[in-house]
Amino acid sequence: MQHWLFKSEPDTWSWQDQLAKGDSGEEWDGVRNYQARNFMRAMKTGDLGFFYHSQSEKAVVGIVQVIAEAHPDSSTQDPRWDCVDIKALRPFETPVTLAQIKADPRLAEMPLVKSPRLSVQPVSAQAWQIICALGNTMA
DNA sequence: GCCAACGTTGGC
DNA sequence: GCCAACGTTGGC
Numbered sequence: 001m002q003h004w005l006f007k008s009e010p011d012t013w014s015w016q017d018q019l020a021k022g023d024s025g026e027e028w029d030g031v032r033n034y035q036a037r038n039f040m041r042a043m044k045t046g047d048l049g050f051f052y053h054s055q056s057e058k059a060v061v062g063i064v065q066v067i068a069e070a071h072p073d074s075s076t077q078d079p080r081w082d083c084v085d086i087k088a089l090r091p092f093e094t095p096v097t098l099a100q101i102k103a104d105p106r107l108a109e110m111p112l113v114k115s116p117r118l119s120v121q122p123v124s125a126q127a128w129q130i131i132c133a134l135g136n137t138m139a
Numbered sequence: 140g141c142c143a144a145c146g147t148t149g150g151c
Numbered sequence: 152g153c154c155a156a157c158g159t160t161g162g163c
Contacts, residue, residue, distance in 0.1 A: 009161090033146075054161060098162085117145060117160050 003123040004039065004049035005112060006064060006086065015051050015061045018088045025067045025087030028120070029075040036120035040084045041070040048139070049086065050123060050131065052112070059095035060131060063139075064088055093136040106130055 006028060008014065018026065031037055043066045051062040068085035101107045107130060108114075111121040123131075132139045 007161095035146095058162075115145085116162070119160090 002042070002044070002047050003125065003128040004043065004047060004066075005052055005060075005121050005123050006049050007052045007054050007112075007119045007121075009055050010053045010057055011055065015053065015088070015091065018051060018062070018064065018086070019091075021087065023087055025085045027074060027083050027085050029073045029083045031073070031083060031119060032081060033119060035118060037080075037082055039120045039122060041082060043069060043084050045069055048089065048128075050128075051088070057095070058098040060092060060101075060135065061095045062088055062091045063137070090137070094134075096131050096135045100134055101131070104130065104134075 028040065031040065045066055045068065047066040049064045049066065050060045051064050052060050064086040066084050067087050070082040070084055072079065073081040073083045098112070101110065102113055107127055110123070110127055111118050115121070128139060
């Protein structure tokens with residue numbers, strides 16, 4: 001299984017919004033970036049991901065699960081864009097902030113640190129464990 | 140609110 | 152196919 005990170009502006013789509021969708025989940029639509037789309041195409045049902053709030057909060061706040069593999073993004077007619085469906089699995093006991101992630105040399109290679117604008121990105125197995133530990137949350 | 144970084148678009 | 156212009160994102 002692979003791990004991912006989904007970034008969202010909480011004003012637009014927050015962890016609370018995601019939680020409210022329950023087990024039926026929601027499309028991760030609106031991505032208009034080829035790299036991010038390609039990562040979504042690589043996702044498998046059951047893969048886990050971090051839910052990250054950008055802007056004011058800048059923290060990993062929860063864990064989500066992929067519940068449908070890549071399919072056309074219903075928010076556009078443009079056939080180039082696909083998306084997956086995800087559901088909220090559980091919140092982080094303690095949100096892990098970007099500052100904490102940047103402060104940990106073991107996480108310096110994360111795209112979150114090196115390419116902060118990439119909205120969907122892979123997370124290594126090692127980084128996954130480190131961040132779950134920082135958040136006092138089981139993987 | 141500002142600014143830097145980056146990706147995309149469009150003209151040539 | 153290249154490159155300049157532009158828009159958007161996200162951290163500070």
